[in-house]
Amino acid sequence: MTVPEPVAAAARSMADRALSWLHANRALGALPPGTTEELADPDSVYKPLGETTLAASLLLRDGVAGPGQLAAAQSLMDFTWDQFRQGDMLYERQLRHTLMTDPLEVYAPFVRCGYRHADLDRLLAHRARLRSVDGVELLPNRRLAAANAARVVGLDREPGGGPDWDALARATWLGARPEPWAINWITAYAMTHTVFHLTDWGRLPHGMPPDLTAYVRTWLPVWIDIWREVQQWDLVVELLIVGASLDEPYCRPEDWEAVAALQHEDGLVPRDGDPVDDDPRERFTDHQHTVVVTAVAGSVALARAAGR
């Protein structure tokens, strides 16, 4: 089974409109003037900028959007790269905080699209050789995030080779192939990220051990069903990305069409069933992440439909 045509149609609409929204609203996601590498609240603006970068980088990587959308994605990358002072800010943050993984993770999508910062490359290569970095006690799905970022940046080609992906996968919640009825909301997010990083957002469908792929295929329909019922759209869209990233994609037209139908004309996708605020800044803060994952879902599904 590949990606059915109605899913591809929904995916194109989702990706195009989501990208338009991210581009049109990009100024609302700008860092406050005078922001330095010392971030009091990294989750407020810095992390969303990284997420926007990720979405734009995947659209450019997959190359399945129309020419106008690809130009918008490139423009978004330029915008976020400027926000990070062409990488200087990421370099300063990584230099100041050796053990933090977020500068590496934010940098990785830029590298995917050819943006490089020579000093940061040298710093990351140095850092990658430190036992101290490897020994940091991250949650297993976070460790996978750092490992995938290192892979994208090319650090796994250093002497000593890459990580033991199977061991990293086994350490996660998903790796235990646990009772599917005992999942909860936050664990579902952890599960989606395990899949995202093992498959590098759909680029490596074989990146998951086959037994974990089979497990996800068995229970994903249930998880999509129950979180659709309670209108947890942000999580539902992440689950759609999971389905599109599997060795044999699981993409049910009804699920994709339901999300496409939720999307506003301007591209916004509500994060849940609550009313959407009218204030542009509130709208951006509340729903930016859902629009990002919608763009990613559309791009990954289109790429799989195109056989990439």
Place this chain on the structure above:
Amino acid sequence: MTTRADFAAATDELANRVLGALRGAGGTALVARHIDSAPDTLAALAAVRVLGADTFSPHLLAGTPFHADDAAAVARSLDAFPTPAAGPSARPEERTVAWRDWATAQLLARFGENGAPPAAAEPPGAADDLADTTDWQGWSVRMAQLATLATPGLDGPVHETARRAALPLARGVTRSVLRRDFPTAVRLVRWLAWLGHEGVDLPLDPAPVHEHVRLLGGASPRTALDLAVTDHLLTARPPEAVRT
């Protein structure tokens, strides 16, 4: 006049009697006593109809004798209400009731002296509308309503469908637990346990989810009866060891 609450109370009362017998607490002629001692005979007969095949479970699972008075009482309950239409135009709910009556009649024909009323003994058509599990959500809810059929010694088209549907049943269990619909979950776990008892490979281990829904499933006598049957299915010997 018999109210909805009277029916519910009568069903709970009978479920408790069956449960007691299943646990070895005497209980000869429990169905006949249930009807004779009831303040409302109509409600008592309806309760027999609702529990259906489960009224035989002390006999099937615990080996207690099946009393001739009980056979007469079960036959009376089948006579007391019309068997619903089960043809191609019947609504799913009518077919569900018809299948439950069929199961009751099967056991009555086997253990009663005079057999079952012929109308209920006929299989309500092929289980065509149950064969398609594409809509596993709606399908599993219907299977939960048919949980009294998940009993050793019963076999028919619904069971054939279930044997081919371990995955939709397991998904139904998972969905109902996550939706906190524990009565449905309990009944679907019963089907899973039945499949395991039949030797079917299961995509989900029934034992932990059975214990989980036991702890969360509430204390209604009907749920307790489903749980008790599941206990037997999970711990029982292979099917040939069950006396029929």
